Amino acid sequence: MAFGRIPRFSPSFSPVEAAISLRWLAQGALDGSADTAKVEEWESEFARYIGAQHAVMVPSARFGFYLLLKSLGVGEGDEVIVPALTYFAIPAMVPLLGARPVFADVGLRTHVLDPDAFRAAITPRTKAVVPTHLFGTPCDMDAIREIAHEHDIQVIEDCAQSTGARSRGQRVGHLGDHAYYTFGLTKNITTLSGAMVTTDDANVAHSIRSEIAAGGPTSRRKLAKEAATGLAMWAATHPALYWATVHPAVVLGNKLGEDPIHDRFGEAERRYDEIPGYYYSSSKARAVQAAVGLHQLGRIDDLNGARIRNGRHLDGALAHVPGLTTPEYPPGSEPIYMSFVVHHPRRNDLMEALRSRGVDTTVGYMGAFGDHPLFQEYAADCPNAARAFDELLHLPVHPNLSPTDRDHLVEAVRAACLSLS
Numbered sequence: 010m011a012f013g014r015i016p017r018f019s020p021s022f023s024p025v026e027a028a029i030s031l032r033w034l035a036q037g038a039l040d041g042s043a044d045t046a047k048v049e050e051w052e053s054e055f056a057r058y059i060g061a062q063h064a065v066m067v068p069s070a071r072f073g074f075y076l077l078l079k080s081l082g083v084g085e086g087d088e089v090i091v092p093a094l095t096y097f098a099i100p101a102m103v104p105l106l107g108a109r110p111v112f113a114d115v116g117l118r119t120h121v122l123d124p125d126a127f128r129a130a131i132t133p134r135t136k137a138v139v140p141t142h143l144f145g146t147p148c149d150m151d152a153i154r155e156i157a158h159e160h161d162i163q164v165i166e167d168c169a170q171s172t173g174a175r176s177r178g179q180r181v182g183h184l185g186d187h188a189y190y191t192f193g194l195t196k197n198i199t200t201l202s203g204a205m206v207t208t209d210d211a212n213v214a215h216s217i218r219s220e221i222a223a224g225g226p227t228s229r230r231k232l233a234k235e236a237a238t239g240l241a242m243w244a245a246t247h248p249a250l251y252w253a254t255v256h257p258a259v260v261l262g263n264k265l266g267e268d269p270i271h272d273r274f275g276e277a278e279r280r281y282d283e284i285p286g287y288y289y290s291s292s293k294a295r296a297v298q299a300a301v302g303l304h305q306l307g308r309i310d311d312l313n314g315a316r317i318r319n320g321r322h323l324d325g326a327l328a329h330v331p332g333l334t335t336p337e338y339p340p341g342s343e344p345i346y347m348s349f350v351v352h353h354p355r356r357n358d359l360m361e362a363l364r365s366r367g368v369d370t371t372v373g374y375m376g377a378f379g380d381h382p383l384f385q386e387y388a389a390d391c392p393n394a395a396r397a398f399d400e401l402l403h404l405p406v407h408p409n410l411s412p413t414d415r416d417h418l419v420e421a422v423r424a425a426c427l428s429l430s
């Protein structure tokens with residue numbers, strides 16, 4: 010990036026995806042058809058990429074997860090084990106079916122479900138477990154699957170941050186029984202909006218497909234808005250513009266006690282009384298989403314490859330910086346570095362020190378839910394999740410980071426940490 014200014018993220022959406030969006034939005038508006046065939050093509054290409062038998066496009070990962078639980082017959086009095094460091098919307102789905110989310114701790118430096126904590130959380134009522142491959146880091150799936158099979162527990166992988174990552178050479182999403190993914194504009198690949206469920210179980214796929222088919226199509230207006238936002242994000246994080254526009258706005262916003270990017274893209278943590286009606290009323294994917302998804306699938310290995318190169322460089326270069334703790338990876342894990350998450354006891358001071366050196370960072374959107382007002386009745390002792398939540402910081406690791414940016418980032422982190430030690 011020019012002028013030593015590095016954005017916290019940059020989208021995979023580019024002018025090419027914008028042109029594809031325009032073409033398919035225009036065609037859909039003209040003939041109003043062709044959605045089904047294109048969506049089926051995208052679903053089957055995605056299933057092939059993951060190695061699963063079935064893929065069903067859904068409007069969001071949380072709704073896909075809800076439909077998965079429903080199709081598996083999870084209901085009153087059942088328990089679903091979820092990691093304590095996760096996205097609020099996942100545990101929030103479980104009580105909607107009369108079941109209980111049971112929080113299990115994560116590894117302090119891996120940030121993903123600890124197999125021993127999973128084992129300790131099992132009761133005779135446990136029906137499913139959700140290994141979340143958080144920050145692009147696959148869980149120890151051999152250990153988790155073995156424990157789950159001993160106790161007849163369904164394994165639902167959360168691949169929302171890890172599409173394309175592998176564990177022991179196998180892609181995540183085909184290491185458990187079922188999986189879900191999400192493709193918003195800030196994810197490693199995007200379909201403007203929307204998500205996917207994969208499974209080898211024909212009955213589960215059929216049940217979810219019927220629920221989606223009963224709803225209406227995704228709003229074309231909303232998709233056009235997402236395409237415009239994607240293009241604006243691409244422009245705003247482009248080296249020629251970022252230093253002069255977004256970076257000064259972020260610095261100023263933070264001086265005033267706000268984070269403009271977090272405010273724009275964040276979602277308030279909440280519980281639900283019922284599944285939001287718009288999931289059903291606009292559940293069916295449009296051809297434009299499928300067309301963008303197919304193009305992105307052609308780029309995914311390059312996009313993830315650039316993340317992996319950047320992430321491995323940071324693993325090595327930041328391993329011995331005073332005060333800084335770098336991530337660890339579970340056995341067999343081949344992360345895609347969706348985020349590069351370090352810990353520092355003075356995390357907020359580190360953020361500030363990095364921003365003054367031109368590097369924008371974020372604390373991200375995950376919550377620690379072992380002891381959280383939103384899920385008070387399900388409180389559980391999860392000290393690693395709580396500590397990670399207090400100390401974690403996402404460093405830029407996106408595919409558009411150039412080797413020069415990487416060097417600047419490493420030097421900035423070293424200098425910032427030394428200034429705080």
Ligand SMILES: Cc1ncc(COP(=O)(O)O)c(C=O)c1O
Nearest residue numbers: 069070071096167169170191204
């Ligand atoms: C780990 C994880 N799981 C689930 C979700 C929910 O995805 P969606 O917004 O599509 O429901 C997210 C969203 O970012 C996530 O990061």
